[in-house]
Each structure stands twice: as C-alpha cells, then as structure tokens.
Amino acid sequence: MKKDIFIDNNIAKNFTNPLDPEYKKLIKWLLTYNETAPDPANDAFLVLSHKLLKEYNGSAQNTNKGTSIPVIIDVLTRQGRRVFITNDKIKEFRRIYFTKKVLKNLGCNEKDRNHIPIVLLSHRKYALAIDDNFVYDLNNFPGFQARAEKRPENLPYI
Numbered sequence: 001m002k003k004d005i006f007i008d009n010n011i012a013k014n015f016t017n018p019l020d021p022e023y024k025k026l027i028k029w030l031l032t033y034n035e036t037a038p039d040p041a042n043d044a045f046l047v048l049s050h051k052l053l054k055e056y057n058g059s060a061q062n063t064n065k066g067t068s069i070p071v072i073i074d075v076l077t078r079q080g081r082r083v084f085i086t087n088d089k090i091k092e093f094r095r096i097y098f099t100k101k102v103l104k105n106l107g108c109n110e111k112d113r114n115h116i117p118i119v120l121l122s123h124r125k126y127a128l129a130i131d132d133n134f135v136y137d138l139n140n141f142p143g144f145q146a147r148a149e150k151r152p153e154n155l156p157y158i
C-alpha cells in the first residue's frame with residue numbers, strides 16, 4: 001500500500017521556512033526517496049487534485065525554496081510519487097456519498113467539502129489540517145475510516 005497523505009494548504013503554505021521540528025521531519029519524509037529501489041510501501045506519496053494544486057500555487061507564489069510546497073510537488077511528480085484524484089472522481093464521490101443527511105451534518109466550508117473525496121479516495125485516508133470542522137468531518141464521515149490530525153506527530157504517516 002502506498003504511504004500517501006493529504007496535506008491541507010493551511011499547513012503546506014508554511015513549508016517554505018518551517019521552524020517546528022515536526023514539520024521539518026514531515027518535509028524530510030516527503031522528500032526522501034530511494035531512487036535505486038523505489039518502493040511504494042516505503043516512499044511518501046502526496047494526494048492531490050486540481051483545486052488543491054491551485055490553492056498551493058496561490059499561497060506559495062514567488063517561492064522557490066527547496067521546502068516550498070510547489071518545489072516538493074515538482075520533485076514528487078518527477079519521481080512518480082503523487083496520487084492524483086481527478087475532478088470526475090471527486091464529482092462521482094460527491095454524487096454517491098454526499099446525501100442530504102451527510103451534507104446537513106458537515107461542518108466544514110464548501111472549499112473543504114471538495115477535499116473530503118480526495119482524502120477518502122486515497123489509499124491510507126490520512127490528512128493533516130488545522131481546521132477543526134474539516135478534521136471532524138473527515139474522522140466522522142459515514143462508511144469510511146479516515147484519520148485526520150492537526151499535528152504531524154499525531155499521525156502515523158511514516
């Protein structure tokens with residue numbers, strides 16, 4: 001199984017100059033790759049969509065530092081280490097699983113509702129986000145076992 005993770009923009013936008021040792025550890029994990037023997041069971045994969053890419057790029061403009069999220073995505077893309085969820089898959093997920101009852105119980109905003117399918121269609125269903133409602137909605141989405149946390153050390157991503 002791929003060691004994939006969804007990282008919300010509200011966390012990724014701070015990757016350019018991380019001071020927190022836990023975020024430095026997360027970034028190092030994302031960038032570590034065994035080129036001689038790639039193994040999806042050991043290498044990090046980032047879960048993405050078109051909308052999330054737009055968010056990342058919008059918040060990291062004019063940043064080319066090696067730990068910025070656009071640079072990380074570029075590295076992962078060249079190494080084949082991204083899990084890309086298409087708009088069609090997101091629309092289909094929403095059509096099937098976003099019933100009136102589910103929509104009524106969601107507390108996150110509309111933008112984050114587009115990210116719920118990205119996490120729930122990923123392999124491990126792991127997410128990092130600081131938004132309380134988004135984290136709660138992911139952890140309690142009916143029929144799925146997702147794990148969303150606010151801090152990297154609370155998520156067994158490695």
